[in-house]
Amino acid sequence: MSDDPQTNGTPTGAPKKRMNLRTPELTKLVQEQVESHYRSPVVEYLSHTKSSLSANGLTVKLAKAFGFCYGVERAINLAYASTKAYAGHNIYLLGEIIHNPEVNDQLRDMGIKQLKETRGVYDLDGLTEEDVVIVPAFGAEVKVLHRLKEIGCYQVDTTCGDVMSVWRRVRQYRDRGTTSIIHGKAWHEETKATVSQAVSDKGGTHYLVVFTLAETDYVCDYIRKGGNKEEFLKKFEGAYSLGFDPDQHLVSVGVANQTTMMKNETEEVQRRFEQAMADRYGRENLDQHFRKADTICGATQERQDALSDMLGHEKMNLLLVVGGYNSSNTSHLAEMGEAVLPTYFIKNSDKLISTTEISHYDQHKQQEVITHNWLPEGNVVVGITAGASCPNNLLEETIHRLYEFRGVNVESLLPADYREIVGLAPATEHAGH
Numbered sequence: 001m002s003d004d005p006q007t008n009g010t011p012t013g014a015p016k017k018r019m020n021l022r023t024p025e026l027t028k029l030v031q032e033q034v035e036s037h038y039r040s041p042v043v044e045y046l047s048h049t050k051s052s053l054s055a056n057g058l059t060v061k062l063a064k065a066f067g068f069c070y071g072v073e074r075a076i077n078l079a080y081a082s083t084k085a086y087a088g089h090n091i092y093l094l095g096e097i098i099h100n101p102e103v104n105d106q107l108r109d110m111g112i113k114q115l116k117e118t119r120g121v122y123d124l125d126g127l128t129e130e131d132v133v134i135v136p137a138f139g140a141e142v143k144v145l146h147r148l149k150e151i152g153c154y155q156v157d158t159t160c161g162d163v164m165s166v167w168r169r170v171r172q173y174r175d176r177g178t179t180s181i182i183h184g185k186a187w188h189e190e191t192k193a194t195v196s197q198a199v200s201d202k203g204g205t206h207y208l209v210v211f212t213l214a215e216t217d218y219v220c221d222y223i224r225k226g227g228n229k230e231e232f233l234k235k236f237e238g239a240y241s242l243g244f245d246p247d248q249h250l251v252s253v254g255v256a257n258q259t260t261m262m263k264n265e266t267e268e269v270q271r272r273f274e275q276a277m278a279d280r281y282g283r284e285n286l287d288q289h290f291r292k293a294d295t296i297c298g299a300t301q302e303r304q305d306a307l308s309d310m311l312g313h314e315k316m317n318l319l320l321v322v323g324g325y326n327s328s329n330t331s332h333l334a335e336m337g338e339a340v341l342p343t344y345f346i347k348n349s350d351k352l353i354s355t356t357e358i359s360h361y362d363q364h365k366q367q368e369v370i371t372h373n374w375l376p377e378g379n380v381v382v383g384i385t386a387g388a389s390c391p392n393n394l395l396e397e398t399i400h401r402l403y404e405f406r407g408v409n410v411e412s413l414l415p416a417d418y419r420e421i422v423g424l425a426p427a428t429e430h431a432g433h
């Protein structure tokens with residue numbers, strides 16, 4: 001957990017108001033509370049022993065890396081600490097702390113209010129010096145950080161260090177007069193915060209967000225041979241800086257990415273831009289026209305690698321991906337699964353309605369859909385993974401639900417000595433084996 005002073009890309013001047021959220025007493029209290037909310041003995045057992053569970057024909061395998069990342073843990077710890085350190089103050093959150101509905105609901109239950117937002121703009125007008133505002137793990141736009149400073153309220157900044165690394169990179173592009181090309185989702189909070197770092201107060205620096213390879217190719221073609229400016233601007237509406245002109249502002253570009261994109265796709269975006277610039281200006285002049293940075297975060301990479309390994313080496317009938325539907329890194333895990341086997345993206349165990357019905361998020365339709373006969377009878381192997389914003393207790397509930405379908409009490413599958421250590425009740429016989 002950290003509340004270290006750092007500039008965070010906000011203007012220098014009066015320091016942000018803070019309290020120390022890292023005292024030993026607070027840390028202990030927070031740890032106990034976080035554990036009580038999100039802990040899972042079953043998931044911890046599987047994770048530490050790298051083993052799987054098996055009973056009554058049902059085998060459950062967990063990816064080697066899954067769930068809460070260091071950035072999310074830090075953000076949650078800071079938010080929990082704020083409820084203790086700032087007791088008696090109004091505590092507000094800019095949007096969501098992370099993209100997981102259960103965690104956000106938990107914070108609401110602890111008295112943290114969400115600031116009202118209309119079409120991406122937060123209502124900061126009623127805030128006073130005595131109020132506390134939590135900046136989420138994906139950061140906030142420069143203009144919002146400016147305004148909070150002007151108001152003089154307390155700030156609990158949970159912006160992840162990996163997000164700030166991207167900011168540093170785009171500020172370097174900005175300071176060189178290079179247009180930042182961000183591979184990401186223009187509507188995502190992290191990307192909105194990042195692009196706000198790519199432009200200067202004085203103007204003259206720009207950004208463009210590309211999401212797909214098709215969009216990348218469109219821009220690369222424009223770099224090579226020009227095109228219809230009006231059509232370009234219409235196509236990317238909402239994804240470029242004020243005054244952006246593709247005829248002027250694609251001469252020198254630097255590519256960075258939202259931290260939670262698919263690594264291989266980001267690399268492809270970089271490669272295509274590099275090639276387009278080499279075609280247009282000559283490879284010998286590339287230095288003046290092209291820069292790139294790999295800003296996929298370590299945690300996203302680890303989860304993608306672990307799933308890729310699982311998909312390549314484990315025989316599975318289906319995959320469950322657990323996490324918030326607006327979570328970028330989780331949605332990429334679901335995409336990876338879909339390419340290989342039946343995959344169901346669920347936000348919690350309630351979505352496992354019965355052995356014949358599952359409600360899951362369809363990313364193409366952007367809505368939950370019901371699939372029938374999703375769980376085969378007889379011997380079946382279910383793979384499970386979770387995004388970086390998904391707490392272990394949601395995975396545990398999912399595993400419990402799966403075994404309920406086979407009449408098995410999951411805890412009875414854990415070794416007796418482990419059960420004793422973690423304080424679980426003595427085993428009752430499961431119906432399996």
Ligand code: SF4
Nearest residue numbers: 069071160162259297
């Ligand atoms: S997913 Fe990556 S960037 Fe986002 S909070 Fe976690 S570590 Fe930080």
